Amino acid sequence: MKYILVTGGVISGIGKGIIASSIGTILKSCGLRVTAIKIDPYINIDAGTFSPYEHGEVFVLNDGGEVDLDLGNYERFLDINLYKDNNITTGKIYQHVINKERHGDYLGKTVQVVPHITDAVQEWVMNQAKVPVDDDRKEPQICVIELGGTIGDIEGMPFVEAFRQFQFKAKRENFCNIHVSLVPQPNATGEQKTKPTQNSVRALRGLGLSPDLIVCRSAKPIEMAVKEKISMFCHVEPEQVSTLLIVKYVFKARLDGALGNLVWWEVSLPMAGGYERLLKVCSIALVGKYTKLSDCYASVFKALEHSALAINHKLDLMYIDSTELERSTEVENSVKYHQAWHKLCKADGILVPGGFGIRGTEGKLQAISWARTKKKPFLGKIISVRIYCVLEFVLNSFSDANSTEFDPDTKNPVVIDMPEHNPGDMGGTMRLGKRRTVFKTQNSILRKLYGDETFVEERHRHRYEVNPELTHSFEEKGLKFVGHDTEGNRMEIIELENHPYFVGVQFHPEFSSRPMKPSPPYLGLLLAATGTLNAYLQRGCKLSPR
Structure with a gap:
């Protein structure tokens, strides 16, 4: 070793x-x-x-x-x-x-x-x-x-x-x-x-x-005189000093010196060299709580990037703080409010990632409702499923309906705590790791995107779930639960009828995305956002030649 x-x-x-x-x-x-x-x-x-x-x-x-x-x-x-x-x-x-x-x-x-x-x-x-x-x-x-x-x-x-x-x-x-x-x-x-x-x-x-x-690490290649100086004072040969350039796209980062001619970050991606020359652009609005730091959604960004490269498009990812979609009377927030809605309206597709807590929930709901009513391609994860079920589909049908995450004493708990969740111990008590999700029907967009498999295995990280006793009421309103756990109790995937692409999942598909094997739910979002999803499905889920 x-x-x-x-x-x-x-x-x-x-x-x-x-x-x-x-x-x-x-x-x-x-x-x-x-x-x-x-x-x-x-x-x-x-x-x-x-x-x-x-x-x-x-x-x-x-x-x-x-x-x-x-x-x-x-x-x-x-x-x-x-x-x-x-x-x-x-x-x-x-x-x-x-x-x-x-x-x-x-x-x-x-x-x-x-x-x-x-x-x-x-x-x-x-x-x-x-x-x-x-x-x-x-x-x-x-x-x-x-x-x-x-x-x-x-x-x-x-x-x-x-x-x-x-x-x-x-x-x-x-x-x-x-x-x-x-x-x-x-x-x-x-x-x-x-x-x-x-x-x-x-x-x-x-x-x-x-x-x-x-x-x-340098913005420009290290000059030979600088390498020789580093060599002299750091007790290494000049050939043992390399440069890692600071570049916009990490998959273009190159090393020289002793590691020269060895590295293309995300090695051998055939599209990497021409990424900046791509003419087609797909814009996705990411509506979340932690948009001030891109690393908060690192895997989400990577999954979107993998999918964009797979369909030969450049990704334009617009981060939107969900709280800024909520109407405010303050002048400063009012400006942010209109700017946030401008981004959302011009996006080709909308993504609402996971998160915990009530802050920003109203803004996420507004984004989800916009995607539904305006037929915008939409992918939601974890909390999106719960928000949509509770607020978009239920509040007008049940009195005092809510989630135990937001109101532990609600009379009509539409979203409930999971057995794995121990409120007294926050570390490692969620539903975690790879779990199997079984498709209930063949008439599912996501099933087709996964290669018409009968089940998928994706990674989970959540504490709450949709109340299984109410799933029938949701489905009567057009919200279809197309995937569940192996016992048939927990609802894992939702799809909306009569919509180009409206998918919600209770897992994190971005964690298993790879540069040459993009995550199917993310790929579906990008395909729908570029208007090519139906053609992709008709070709048997094969990408068109470049």
């Missing part, structure tokens, strides 16, 4: 995930079996209770693990399925060690960061690196490890020390450290500055790790 450790310096968000995924994709394209591990130095056990504004979306794995969004990058671009233990946190490590201490495994010894925490990190990495991630169930040959945070952070010190020791345990010939750093270029001088990288590498070397490759 060989290990590649990717570290970062100067600032967070420097591009470690791009490097880790790119290197993994290169090696896999060479015929090697690759796995990936992401280390997050925070004390949380997992990412399930994070604010999306702080860490971006919570990515859900097949086994129900709620993990960092970088695990989504690894899965998409390596085309593998990872596990919750591929995401290591400080909280997990300390919990593991404390449980062993309580069990008496340390036989009365004083439990310390060194060696017990550092040993636990090494043991976890070695064990998880051996877990098969491909269908052939063979042990991986290479493990790419991304160490989150920035070198010098206090919370990351135990992990750095663990890998200082680990490089000798794994043998030096089986261990490679790639360090990603920033090379700024101030406008005042136009000169590429190497001092931040020098200081970052000096800190790394002071902690016992020496980079084998240095990847410099």
